Amino acid sequence: MSSHPTAFRNLMEELKKLPGIGPKAAERLAFYLIRDGGESVERLARALLALKEKIRCCSVCCSIGESDPCGICSDPNRDQGVICVVEDPQDLFAIERASEFKGVYHVLMGAITPLEGIGPESLKIAELLARTEKNPPREIILATNPTMEGEATAVYLARKLKGRGLKITRIARGLPIGANLEYADEITLMKSFQGRTEL
Amino acid sequence: MKLLKTKAIVIKKTRISEGDAIVTVFTESSGKLRFWAKGLYFFRNKYHGMFESGACVFLTYSERGTQGLCFFNSCEIVDPFKGIWGELQRMFAAFYFLELVDSWLKESDANPSVFHLLHGSLSLLEGAGSYETLVRVFELRMLALTGYSPKLDACVLCGKGPGKSCLCFNFEKGGIICSHCSDGKAAGPKVSPGALAFAAKGIAISGRHIERLKIPRGLAQEVEILSHHFLVSRLGKKLKSYRFLEL
Numbered sequence: 001m002s003s004h005p006t007a008f009r010n011l012m013e014e015l016k017k018l019p020g021i022g023p024k025a026a027e028r029l030a031f032y033l034i035r036d037g038g039e040s041v042e043r044l045a046r047a048l049l050a051l052k053e054k055i056r057c058c059s060v061c062c063s064i065g066e067s068d069p070c071g072i073c074s075d076p077n078r079d080q081g082v083i084c085v086v087e088d089p090q091d092l093f094a095i096e097r098a099s100e101f102k103g104v105y106h107v108l109m110g111a112i113t114p115l116e117g118i119g120p121e122s123l124k125i126a127e128l129l130a131r132t133e134k135n136p137p138r139e140i141i142l143a144t145n146p147t148m149e150g151e152a153t154a155v156y157l158a159r160k161l162k163g164r165g166l167k168i169t170r171i172a173r174g175l176p177i178g179a180n181l182e183y184a185d186e187i188t189l190m191k192s193f194q195g196r197t198e199l
Numbered sequence: 200m201k202l203l204k205t206k207a208i209v210i211k212k213t214r215i216s217e218g219d220a221i222v223t224v225f226t227e228s229s230g231k232l233r234f235w236a237k238g239l240y241f242f243r244n245k246y247h248g249m250f251e252s253g254a255c256v257f258l259t260y261s262e263r264g265t266q267g268l269c270f271f272n273s274c275e276i277v278d279p280f281k282g283i284w285g286e287l288q289r290m291f292a293a294f295y296f297l298e299l300v301d302s303w304l305k306e307s308d309a310n311p312s313v314f315h316l317l318h319g320s321l322s323l324l325e326g327a328g329s330y331e332t333l334v335r336v337f338e339l340r341m342l343a344l345t346g347y348s349p350k351l352d353a354c355v356l357c358g359k360g361p362g363k364s365c366l367c368f369n370f371e372k373g374g375i376i377c378s379h380c381s382d383g384k385a386a387g388p389k390v391s392p393g394a395l396a397f398a399a400k401g402i403a404i405s406g407r408h409i410e411r412l413k414i415p416r417g418l419a420q421e422v423e424i425l426s427h428h429f430l431v432s433r434l435g436k437k438l439k440s441y442r443f444l445e446l
């Protein structure tokens with residue numbers, strides 16, 4: 001049984017539920033938060049509440065935003081005719097940082113991962129198929145990660161989207177095997193977009 | 200600490216923090232082992248992208264520490280098996296092979312023959328026409344190489360040869376039961392001589408000869424009983440990646 005005060009222990013318990021946080025890290029973070037007499041705690045609490053109140057899932061692209069549709073989907077300056085398909089919102093933000101792409105996105109919320117039993121039905125694939133059926137875009141760029149899971153997802157999507165007369169492209173191999181878009185630098189990302197090839 | 204060197208095939212990596220992962224590999228000399236790869240997810244990491252499932256690498260590491268994890272030293276790619284990529288069924292079959300090895304063998308259960316089976320099967324997958332045969336043979340060979348071959352040449356109860364009639368396959372006994380011994384009671388699913396003959400060949404076959412084997416027409420389900428279903432019954436759990444072979 002831990003001898004920490006109850007409130008402190010409750011915080012540690014919550015922190016421990018976060019990915020990559022073990023008991024030691026949870027304790028360190030909790031101590032860090034109380035070090036300035038509670039100011040950090042208040043700021044963090046406000047940020048967490050705002051997250052709950054203001055952030056919602058976009059019903060068009062399945063990403064996160066402060067409105068539904070999100071800022072990107074409702075921006076008249078974005079080209080609705082080009083949809084870039086990514087695994088996670090983090091990938092979307094990485095591509096936005098490189099600011100080469102002016103189309104819209106679709107976030108799958110993961111990739112087909114057979115070793116964990118994550119299949120197409122667990123991802124936002126049905127939403128993508130419905131969306132592109134309703135408003136066929138000129139091009140769909142498959143920008144899943146160049147990992148085996150990302151590749152399997154891209155090939156699966158290409159198969160599902162085939163025969164609809166859509167242009168389907170895959171981001172270029174400039175990205176090394178196994179790379180994570182989220183961590184790619186802007187130039188690499190820009191090049192991989194420019195060098196995309198038709199499937 | 201003594202450095203060890205071995206060829207290994209990457210099974211999977213599990214992200215444990217922003218940059219770090221626990222990588223599970225199946226090595227040629229020491230069986231399955233896990234190590235902590237620090238900063239692997241960062242783009243500038245020397246080993247970023249090297250530990251893709253199915254890749255064959257040459258690994259330098261040192262023995263296990265307290266948490267059962269080995270200490271990673273260095274790594275280079277021997278063969279990424281890129282021929283598997285881009286073809287859905289090839290990729291799914293590769294994932295299934297990896298999960299099977301991961302579930303079937305305990306950590307540091309050294310089995311160089313299974314390593315060569317996995318390596319050879321991934322390499323055959325790169326140019327495979329029929330994944331189904333390859334998958335079935337992989338399962339049968341895996342059973343054989345780990346001492347769990349199903350007994351198919353004679354009834355497990357009376358020892359009589361199978362003859363030309365259909366027999367039952369009994370999961371618990373791990374072999375066939377003749378009609379005389381089963382005496383009208385269902386001792387397990389029925390299997391025909393053709394399926395038994397294929398499975399017997401699959402158990403004994405090695406290397407490139409696999410390409411010459413073909414599952415007899417109409418017997419795919421019976422062969423699946425003798426290989427996959429038997430394996431799952433021994434394992435006591437389903438394999439998550441198996442259903443993907445049907446996608």
Ligand SMILES: [Zn+2]
Pocket residue numbers: 058059060061062063065069070071072073074
């Ligand atoms: Zn949106």
Ligand SMILES: [Zn+2]
Pocket residue numbers: 354355356357358359376377378379380381
């Ligand atoms: Zn008998």
